[in-house]
Amino acid sequence: MLVLLQNLDLAMLLLLLVSMKILVLSLKSRHTFAFGSPDIIPIFCSALPHSTWNSYPHEYEDFATDASFLDEWSFDQFEGLLNRSHADPKLKELLHQDKLVVFLHLLGCDSNGHAHRPYSSIYLNNVKVVDKIAERVYHLLEDYYRDNRTSYIFTADHGMSDKGSHGDGHPTNTDTPLVAWGAGIQYPKPASGNSHSDSVTTFVDKHAHDMPTPYDWGLRRVERVDVNQADIAPLMSTLLGLPCPVNSVGNLPLGYMKLNEAEEVEAVVANTKQILNQLLRKSYIKSSNSLFFKPFKPLVHHSFSLSQIDELISAKSYEAAMKLAVDLRNLSLEGLHYFQTYDWLMLMTVITLGYTGWMIVLALHVLQCYSSLSGDLSKKEHLSVQKKDSGKVYISGCLLMAILSVLNLVEHSPPLYHAYIGMTVFLWTQIFSEYRLIRGLWKYLRERRADYFIKLLFAAAVAVVIVELLVHSFTERKLYTWFFLIAGVVASILLHFSIPWRSGIPVFVCISCWFLSVFTLMPAEIPDNNNLVVTSGAIIIVISLAAKWLGTHAEGNKFWQSITFHESRTQMCSMLYCIQIFLVGVSSVMVFLSTKHRTQNQELHSSHQFINWLVAGSSMVLPLFSANGILSRLSSIFLGFAPPFLLLSIGYEAVFYSALAVVLMAWILFENASHHSSKVKESSLSENNTEEHITIGSDERYLQLSDVRIPLVFMVLFNVAFFGTGNFASIASFEISSVYRFITIFSPFLMAALLIFKLFIPFMLVICAFSAITKLVRVPRLGCYFLVILFSDIMTIHFFFLVKNTGSWMEIGNSISHFGIVSAQVVFVLLLFALTNLYTRSIRIKPLSTSPSLKTL
Numbered sequence: 077m078l079v080l081l082q083n084l085d086l087a088m089l090l091l092l093l094v095s096m097k098i099l100v101l102s103l104k105s106r107h108t109f110a111f112g113s114p115d116i117i118p119i120f121c122s123a124l125p126h127s128t129w130n131s132y133p134h135e136y137e138d139f140a141t142d143a144s145f146l147d148e149w150s151f152d153q154f155e156g157l158l159n160r161s162h163a164d165p166k167l168k169e170l171l172h173q174d175k176l177v178v179f180l181h182l183l184g185c186d187s188n189g190h191a192h193r194p195y196s197s198i199y200l201n202n203v204k205v206v207d208k209i210a211e212r213v214y215h216l217l218e219d220y221y222r223d224n225r226t227s228y229i230f231t232a233d234h235g236m237s238d239k240g241s242h243g244d245g246h247p248t249n250t251d252t253p254l255v256a257w258g259a260g261i262q263y264p265k266p267a268s269g270n271s272h273s274d275s276v277t278t279f280v281d282k283h284a285h286d287m288p289t290p291y292d293w294g295l296r297r298v299e300r301v302d303v304n305q306a307d308i309a310p311l312m313s314t315l316l317g318l319p320c321p322v323n324s325v326g327n328l329p330l331g332y333m334k335l336n337e338a339e340e341v342e343a344v345v346a347n348t349k350q351i352l353n354q355l356l357r358k359s360y361i362k363s364s365n366s367l368f369f370k371p372f373k374p375l376v377h378h379s380f381s382l383s384q385i386d387e388l389i390s391a392k393s394y395e396a397a398m399k400l401a402v403d404l405r406n407l408s409l410e411g412l413h414y415f416q417t418y419d420w421l422m423l424m425t426v427i428t429l430g431y432t433g434w435m436i437v438l439a440l441h442v443l444q445c446y447s448s449l450s451g452d453l454s455k456k457e458h459l460s461v462q463k464k465d466s467g468k469v470y471i472s473g474c475l476l477m478a479i480l481s482v483l484n485l486v487e488h489s490p491p492l493y494h495a496y497i498g499m500t501v502f503l504w505t506q507i508f509s510e511y512r513l514i515r516g517l518w519k520y521l522r523e524r525r526a527d528y529f530i531k532l533l534f535a536a537a538v539a540v541v542i543v544e545l546l547v548h549s550f551t552e553r554k555l556y557t558w559f560f561l562i563a564g565v566v567a568s569i570l571l572h573f574s575i576p577w578r579s580g581i582p583v584f585v586c587i588s589c590w591f592l593s594v595f596t597l598m599p600a601e602i603p604d605n606n607n608l609v610v611t612s613g614a615i616i617i618v619i620s621l622a623a624k625w626l627g628t629h630a631e632g633n634k635f636w637q638s639i640t641f642h643e644s645r646t647q648m649c650s651m652l653y654c655i656q657i658f659l660v661g662v663s664s665v666m667v668f669l670s671t672k673h674r675t676q677n678q679e680l681h682s683s684h685q686f687i688n689w690l691v692a693g694s695s696m697v698l699p700l701f702s703a704n705g706i707l708s709r710l711s712s713i714f715l716g717f718a719p720p721f722l723l724l725s726i727g728y729e730a731v732f733y734s735a736l737a738v739v740l741m742a743w744i745l746f747e748n749a750s751h752h753s754s755k756v757k758e759s760s761l762s763e764n765n766t767e768e769h770i771t772i773g774s775d776e777r778y779l780q781l782s783d784v785r786i787p788l789v790f791m792v793l794f795n796v797a798f799f800g801t802g803n804f805a806s807i808a809s810f811e812i813s814s815v816y817r818f819i820t821i822f823s824p825f826l827m828a829a830l831l832i833f834k835l836f837i838p839f840m841l842v843i844c845a846f847s848a849i850t851k852l853v854r855v856p857r858l859g860c861y862f863l864v865i866l867f868s869d870i871m872t873i874h875f876f877f878l879v880k881n882t883g884s885w886m887e888i889g890n891s892i893s894h895f896g897i898v899s900a901q902v903v904f905v906l907l908l909f910a911l912t913n914l915y916t917r918s919i920r921i922k923p924l925s926t927s928p929s930l931k932t933l
Contacts, residue, residue, distance in 0.1 A: 105177045105316065107170055111153040112181025113137070113146075115824070120179075128157070137822030139812075140679045143187035144202040150180050151209045158220050172221075175316050180213065182206055187822070189236045190812050227315045230255040231308070239601040241811065254303065260315045262334040264298040301331035310347050320350040325409060337394045344398060345385060348405040352378060355408045358415040365488040372411040378404070417881075419493075424876075426496045431873045433503030438866045440510055446859030448778040449517070466509045473505030535781050542788050543867055546795055547874050550894045553799050556596040559792065560739075564589030567746055574749045581749070585742040592735045595728070595800045602727040602811055606671050609722060612730035613664025616718045617657055619734055623711040623741075624653065638748055638852055639706045641922040649703045656715035659695045663719035666691065670723075670817045680820045688817050692720035704920045706744065706848045713844050713915050717837045724814045724834040732800050736793070736838055740845040743789060744852065751853045775921075776856050783855055787863040790846045794905070797838035798897075836908065843908050847916040854921075861909065865902050872898045 107126045110117050114131040121129040132149050161168040184202045192198045210230055217226050235249035236242045242249045289295050303311075306326035313320045314328060328347040330340055355375065363369045381404050388397035443449045480497050507514075521529075549555045567589065568582035575581060627640050670684045695716050702712035714737050721733050815830040850857040875895040880888050 105318070106173050106175040108177045108179065109154065109157060110179040110181070111150045112179070113183045115822070116181050116183075117179075134823070135821055137183070137187060138679075138820050139187060139191035139816060139822065140674050140820040142198050142202070142678065143191070144184040144198075144205045146187065147182040147184040147202070147205055147209055150182060151212060154178065154180060154213070155216060158216060175318065177316070180209075182209065186233070186236075190240045191816070191820075193240045194236050194238060225259045227258040227260055228256065229308070229312065237601060239603075239811070240813070241601065252305075254308065256311070256332050260334055261332060264295075267297050267299045301329065303327075303329040303331075310350075314343050314346075320347055322350070323354065325351065325354075325412065327405065338389075338392075341389060341394045341397050341401065344401045344405070345389075348401045348408065349382075351405055351408040351412070352382075355411040355415070358412065362415060362418060365486075367483070367487060372414045374407050375411050423493075423496065426500050427876065428873065430496060430500040430503060431869055431876070433500060433507060435866055435869050436507050437503055438862050438869075440507070440513060442779065442859055442862050442866075443517070444513065446779045446856050446862070449520070450513075469505060469509045469511075473501055473508075477501045531781060535784055539784060539788060539867065542792065543870050546791060547871055549795065549799065550875075550897075551890075553596045553600070556792075556796055556799065557593040560589040560593035564593075567742070571746060571749050574753045581745050585746060588735075588738040588742040592732075592739045592796070592800070595732045595735060596796070598728055602729055604813070605727040606668065608727060609667050609725045609730040610664050612725070612734060613660055613667070613718070613722055615731065615734045616660055616715070616722075619737065620653075620657065620660075620711055620715050623707060623714075627705070627707045627711070636748075637922045638751065639744065640708075641705050641920065648701070649708070652698055652701055652712070653715075656695065656698055656712065659691055659698075660715060660718050660722070662687070663691050663695075663722045667722055667725075667817065674816060674820070680816065685818065688723050692723055692818075695719040699915055704918045706852060706919055706921070709915065709919050710740075710744075710844060710848060714841065717840065721834065721837045723817050724830065726811060726814055729800075733838065733841075736797060736800065737841060740793070740841060743793070744845060744849060747786070747849045747853055775851075775854055777854050779855055779859050783853075783860070784863065786846070786849060786853070786855065787860050787867060790842065790860075790864060791867055793842045793845075794839060794901075797842050798835065800838070836904075839904070839908055840912050843905070843912045844916050847909075847912060848919055851916075851919055851921050861905070864905060868898060868902050868905075 105126070107128070108121060108124060110121050110127065110129040112131060114134055114137075117129050117131045121127040130153050132146060136146060136149070137143070157167075158171070161171050185199065185206060188196070188199045188202045214228060218224075231254050232252040234242045235246075235252060237246070237248060289298075289300055304326065306324065307329045309324040309326045310320045310328040311326075311332055313324075314333065320326075320328075326347075328343055330344070333340070333343065335343060352375075355372070356378075359371060363371070381400065385397050385400050385404070388394075388400065477498055480501065481494060484494050484497065545555055545559060564586040568586040571579075571582040571585060626636075666684060666688055670680065670688060673679075673681050673684060695718070697716075699709065699712040699716040702709055718733065722730055725733075812827060812831070814834060815827050818830060819826060846860070847857055850860055872895070875891075875898050878891055879895050880891045882888070
């Protein structure tokens with residue numbers, strides 16, 4: 077019988093694969109007994125007819141309490157099972173069969189680590205509880221069976237940082253204890269030199285497993301045997317006398333097994349054949365479907381190697397047989413990787429062509445619909461109006477797509493292959509159908525003067541630098557600090573020359589950028605600071621009062637009219653403003669009261685929970701009824717999302733919310749100054765030339781080369797909204813304690829929704845400011861959005877080539893996370909544009925005057 081005690085967060089990680097191994101063993105075992113979490117146990121046992129299991133109610137998983145009683149509950153269930161068997165002959169007979177698996181899932185350390193941190197007294201006490209349970213389980217089973225035929229494996233699901241987070245791939249999270257004893261387990265060996273041996277295996281994550289054995293464990297004189305997480309599957313299978321799981325890629329860790337030389341060879345050969353069979357199956361499937369199959373050449377004659385191994389075993393040449401079996405197993409693992417990446421080159425080529433085609437289509441669409449290029453080409457007769465040849469391009473594209481689809485069908489390719497290839501062919505067909513536009517654009521560029529190309533190259537260089545900065549910022553957040561330090565100086569200098577009178581705006585822009593630059597120097601793991609969150613509420617109120625004062629006292633100044641203009645000012649707007657200020661104050665008070673009560677009484681008071689939900693929900697609706705000027709509406713949005721953000725904050729990210737809002741205001745002031753400067757220049761142009769700039773509609777003009785700065789600045793601020801709060805592009809960057817003022821009972825979907833919503837609040841501020849700026853400078857918002865997609869796709873294709881499948885878990889996980897985040901960014905921006913449109917669509921800008929001038933200011 078095998079007893080597996082899985083303790084979450086006792087030291088480090090065995091990852092989810094441990095649980096998958098449990099599932100496979102449960103399927104092959106004669107019977108499985110499992111007790112523990114309602115989120116884990118039903119997944120593995122609910123569909124197994126030969127299983128006995130139970131889980132506690134979801135309400136027990138309350139992060140406000142001491143969760144060690146969950147571990148006691150699991151043990152009590154198992155102890156009760158054994159006690160009932162004395163009065164139940166059928167149960168006793170079942171418990172005395174072979175090939176049994178007992179799985180105790182101990183969740184207490186995980187919950188207490190998240191809620192109270194690993195160095196808290198509650199967590200340390202839970203560790204003692206788990207140690208005691210391990211001892212009690214051992215004595216309980218030994219007294220029950222008295223046959224010394226039970227194997228025990230004690231391990232952990234994952235590790236935990238000092239802040240109570242995990243999953244980012246750091247060695248402190250991916251190295252876990254593995255303690256095995258009992259039947260079939262070898263006695264520990266005395267340490268010789270190094271305290272552990274890793275000469276028998278190659279670690280898949282490539283980092284050195286050199287963590288010293290803690291002195292308090294009393295194991296300094298015992299040699300430690302380190303293994304890969306996948307190696308536990310064949311270990312448990314061999315102990316039970318079961319075949320290795322079909323899809324296991326683990327190597328049997330002989331250092332744990334108490335076997336003679338012949339048994340060791342047989343066990344390794346069985347492990348080798350299981351991995352080799354995976355390879356042969358993948359090879360057969362690929363060869364059956366591929367028109368041009370390339371086999372894995374090193375194992376073409378694998379049957380001969382197996383025959384050699386059998387002959388060596390028959391001749392009792394165990395050492396030679398072992399070496400040959402291990403070599404064959406390593407080759408089989410290489411072959412599995414070969415077939416897993418068999419279509420890699422083709423897929424990377426198709427996806428790269430697809431992204432490139434999509435970016436070209438976007439660029440052509442923006443040039444056609446949102447710039448004056450089409451009109452200029454038509455006037456100069458560079459653009460032919462004949463379209464009859466486009467049909468030939470579409471027919472050729474359809475023919476090519478049909479041929480490639482037939483080839484995919486013959487090779488039984490997955491549906492995604494059809495989607496990738498079909499989309500790529502469609503995009504390039506669209507590009508070739510616009511060959512007249514491309515030809516006309518080429519002729520147009522050839523006629524331009526040198527100064528035009530200088531401007532074009534300068535804009536392209538700036539765009540490339542910023543996009544590359546964003547790419548590298550995923551691994552080095554400090555780049556944002558340098559960016560805002562430089563941007564503050566550059567923007568203030570430009571404003572100094574744009575505003576023809578002495579003004580404090582350049583100083584304000586510089587200070588606001590420098591203030592925001594501090595936050596990307598902060599630690600990625602946000603330290604708890606309840607007082608700072610409360611203080612942030614006061615900062616938010618001060619900023620809103622300053623905006624209110626500016627809107628009231630700057631109405632007579634023409635420079636501010638575009639920002640402060642609104643169609644009407646009612647008493648309801650003033651009352652609404654007071655209500656929003658009040659809600660921010662209430663949320664600050666509730667941050668203090670909720671946290672204090674939860675810490676002292678280990679529970680979330682129901683009245684506090686109700687008030688928090690009410691304040692957060694109602695505050696987000698109020699901005700819809702505010703005045704429709706840029707400053708009034710954006711100030712109201714800032715106040716509207718402040719209460720939920722404060723209630724979801726645990727530290728310095730609450731101050732970041734105000735810093736980001738101030739920088740967004742600085743961006744609006746910069747664009748307002750640039751807009752007025754351009755109006756001065758336009759006033760000196762002829763009437764006909766002015767009309768060329770405003771031809772999309774009465775409220776919008778065509779995009780110009782200088783307008784590229786708007787989507788670029790938006791992308792920088794959008795990414796800062798993510799990284800500025802301590803996130804480092806990993807799922808583990810979300811601090812679960814942020815939701816404890818709304819819910820403490822474990823609910824993964826609701827908690828995840830709250831964490832994502834907290835992440836989206838700064839994004840919404842940035843998008844609202846972006847929408848207001850497009851209205852302020854009268855450029856098409858959709859055209860700017862397409863440019864955002866274009867730049868995002870450049871980042872995506874960059875990250876696509878940075879994705880890794882080798883190296884440490886952190887390197888692999890982060891490379892995939894980076895690619896996924898940037899890929900999803902386009903979708904998120906689109907969804908948030910639709911959501912924020914509810915708040916920004918009614919914003920009104922002062923109508924264009926016939927003779928704009930700054931001389932009256």
